[in-house]
Amino acid sequence: MDMQEAANRADKMLDEMFDQIQPEVRWTHGPTTAGSCDVTRRRAVMTIVSPERRGNFLGVVDRAWRASGYRMKSINNDPDVPAIFAQTKDGFGVSMIVGGEGQVFFEVDTPCVEESEVAESTTQATAPTYEGMENIPRPNIRSPFWSAGAP
Numbered sequence: 001m002d003m004q005e006a007a008n009r010a011d012k013m014l015d016e017m018f019d020q021i022q023p024e025v026r027w028t029h030g031p032t033t034a035g036s037c038d039v040t041r042r043r044a045v046m047t048i049v050s051p052e053r054r055g056n057f058l059g060v061v062d063r064a065w066r067a068s069g070y071r072m073k074s075i076n077n078d079p080d081v082p083a084i085f086a087q088t089k090d091g092f093g094v095s096m097i098v099g100g101e102g103q104v105f106f107e108v109d110t111p112c113v114e115e116s117e118v119a120e121s122t123t124q125a126t127a128p129t130y131e132g133m134e135n136i137p138r139p140n141i142r143s144p145f146w147s148a149g150a151p
Contacts, residue, residue, distance in 0.1 A: 003039050003118045006092075006110035007032065010041040011121050013094065013108050018043075018126075020064040021057075025049070026127035026141045030105065032120060037112040045104035046127035048139045051079065052149040054098060058082045061096045070094060101138045 001009075018027060030042025049057050061084055062075065070086040073093075083097040091111030098104050130136050 002114040002116035003034060003037070003110070004116050006113045007039045007041060007118050007121070010039065010092065010108035010110055011123050013088075013092065014041060014043055014106055015123055016068070017061065017064055017094075017106065021060055023143060023145045024126070025104075025143065025146060027106075028125045028127045028129050028136060029121055029123075030107075030136065032118065034118045037115055039110045039118050041108050041121060043106045043125075044136045045106075046136075046139050047141045047143045048147040049098070049102050049104055050147050050149045051102065053146050054079065054082055054102065057104065057146070058084065058096075065094065103139050 018024070025045050025047035027043045027045050027047075030044050032042070033040045058075075058077070062072070065084070065086045066072070068088075070088055072084070072086050074083075074085040076083040081098050083095065085093070085095045087093050093107075093109040095107045095109075096104060097107075127141060
């Protein structure tokens with residue numbers, strides 16, 4: 001497997017994760033980074049996930065990853081900044097971290113593979129993209145379910 005194939009696999013893993021989240025959330029691409037033999041793909045959730053719904057969100061991700069055979073490495077159940085870190089049988093690291101103002105970030109780190117060029121993801125984001133901006137803004141899309149109780 002080369003770095004592009006590994007990046008494609010990371011995209012597929014992220015696509016499958018977002019398919020499991022119901023009702024759906026809107027997301028945008030984070031930066032792709034490539035090391036000497038590994039790639040990291042990132043996505044940021046632009047749907048507001050209220051503090052009251054973060055536990056539900058964490059549960060959806062936990063169940064989906066366990067059902068996919070991922071090994072749970074660490075789970076942080078902090079109500080304000082929960083996170084899950086897991087790993088696939090073939091060494092892909094997956095994480096979900098809730099950051100500032102409840103913004104949810106997903107990341108897939110590939111294992112070391114054969115060096116190659118890596119193109120940006122071809123998966124279409126479901127929220128606006130922020131190309132050229134230094135930072136992705138805080139979540140700004142409301143959901144009747146996920147944003148329940150949020151201002």
